Amino acid sequence: MKRHHQVTIIDIARKLGISKSTVSRALTNNPNVNPDTRKAVLEMAKTLDYQPNMLALSLIKSETRMLGVIIPDIQKPFFAAIVSGIQHAVGRMGYRTIIAQSDESPQIEKENIQALMLSRVDGFLICHTRDTRNFDQIKMLYQKGFPLVSFARICQELPIPKVVEDDFNGLYTTTQHLIERGRRRIALLAGPKHLQASKLRYQGYTTALRQNGIAFDQELVAHTRFLTENVEAAVDRWLALSEPPDAICTIYDAGAIQVLQLLKKRGIQIPKDIAVAGFGNDPATGLVEPGLTTFEQRPYEIGLLAGKHMLDILKKRFTDTPPEITISEGKLVVRGST
Amino acid sequence: MKRHHQVTIIDIARKLGISKSTVSRALTNNPNVNPDTRKAVLEMAKTLDYQPNMLALSLIKSETRMLGVIIPDIQKPFFAAIVSGIQHAVGRMGYRTIIAQSDESPQIEKENIQALMLSRVDGFLICHTRDTRNFDQIKMLYQKGFPLVSFARICQELPIPKVVEDDFNGLYTTTQHLIERGRRRIALLAGPKHLQASKLRYQGYTTALRQNGIAFDQELVAHTRFLTENVEAAVDRWLALSEPPDAICTIYDAGAIQVLQLLKKRGIQIPKDIAVAGFGNDPATGLVEPGLTTFEQRPYEIGLLAGKHMLDILKKRFTDTPPEITISEGKLVVRGST
DNA sequence: TTGAAAGCGTTACCAG
């Protein structure tokens, strides 16, 4: 099955004995074309099954109608939902998305940015890896004038639109809820200290404690890199405490689920002995037993918002709209674990 | 932040007072270039931060190094894992993937194929919607000579590489397992009759029954469109039977999970009263209680295989390798539900 | 070893 010669406007022109300029005009609805000529062109185009070559068009317009989306891992439901939201938002305006996974590696993230830049995407929507601390690449994109949107794990150092989760409020609300349930020794399974989202959630937690006159106990906080080893170590440490926690609050659902399973394996009653709460309302939180109380996030909406921001930039390209930071609001979903 | 003028080889040529031909040669490692000239060009390229324009290159070579991936829904863990596998397989060879979701709509699937064809992707990896019965679009791609790989929900009517799940064997093994557990009234929650995967799984089920001398009972089979309504109706119907099933086997995990929850809500003991089994080993199956016995599939591997097939076609473009159908083998994962 | 020019498929401008 050999690839056919692609039909071009020149083929149409030749068949019709007219110039390619006229064919082009007819095809692009340019008014300066004799109706009969246009009709003939359109018919011939159909007959020959003509397909315009977007590559040539892109070359002229310096516009590919492709957006680069860089995420750590498409297999995480959170990111998959965001991607879906982005696609549905920008798809309506005829933009396609090239998805690149960084696999949580700053190095791969860098390579992806390079490659997509060479592919001449019209803009980037980026969620950094949990370990990205050097933002030179995205800054380089910014300097080159690429439309940029940062989401979830954002780059704070650039005045670009950002869409984030309801970080502070989420942990504040969840902690408050646990306190209302009578818990006083509330542990926190946190994330890397350098991540903005992680910082804000941590602050939500400490703020709730402070406002309720509960002393902050450094021993009850564990900073993780979102790895299973970290969770296990934290739980072990907490349970060995002379005064173990009566609640464990986490800043991410996968961690909460793991905590839940570790506690159950040790025969600890949930929520009687220890209450557990997550963050995100990941599909899995409704399936475990007891159901996990968690602060709902809407990743699909985050994607939608990020996509809309991108369309805004793309539309009024060179105007400087004040870059806003959009928070996708969430709400507490109370289940059996608290 | 205005987009800079893109640096081209002409800029380099002008700065150096040489022709763009020479610059091109130097940049492409063409041997016919004076080493000194090359060095100067390379340095200048670096100084000016020259980025080759892939668009121009693509136009010349009629090759974009982009692959179109069409899936029903990226938010399903199964498809997300496949996408990940595809990307990791083809990424090594410098191919990028444009992901398009059909949202299970044959119409959108068609539009996506059209759009990606216009974008001049180098090939397509396609998983059809559950409702796709008309394969004109993919046949059109085939006729135009596009490299094609079909996976999971395949098009059987074309001699192209296909990668599928372990359909027959999966349901055969699972049914066999239930029989060994002493079950005799085994219900089947099946899929649409026109889907090849659905057919094969159904056959695996009936074959196992027959080989064990268990009479096939039409009443114990429910064909679904993978919708929650369908599952609820099926369970209701089965429970109302004068002789209800003692096991429910499903051809997809989401269905099994729903069955599990419906039965539990009705106070039915699992697996004592009714055993339940799924297909896929979706991450969620390990989280519900009791854990769901399910036939493990490796969607990531399916993606990897599909990607490799595509690379094969792309390499030896116009040779006709016999199109094979690859089965990604699975194995039974026994948990509490049986 | 280098330069000039053609060509990839289109659009857009300028004459006619």
Place this chain on the structure above:
DNA sequence: CTGGTAACGCTTTCAA
């Protein structure tokens, strides 16, 4: 209303 030609950025002959 139509045709010719330049231009988009690059590679690839063909001459020199």
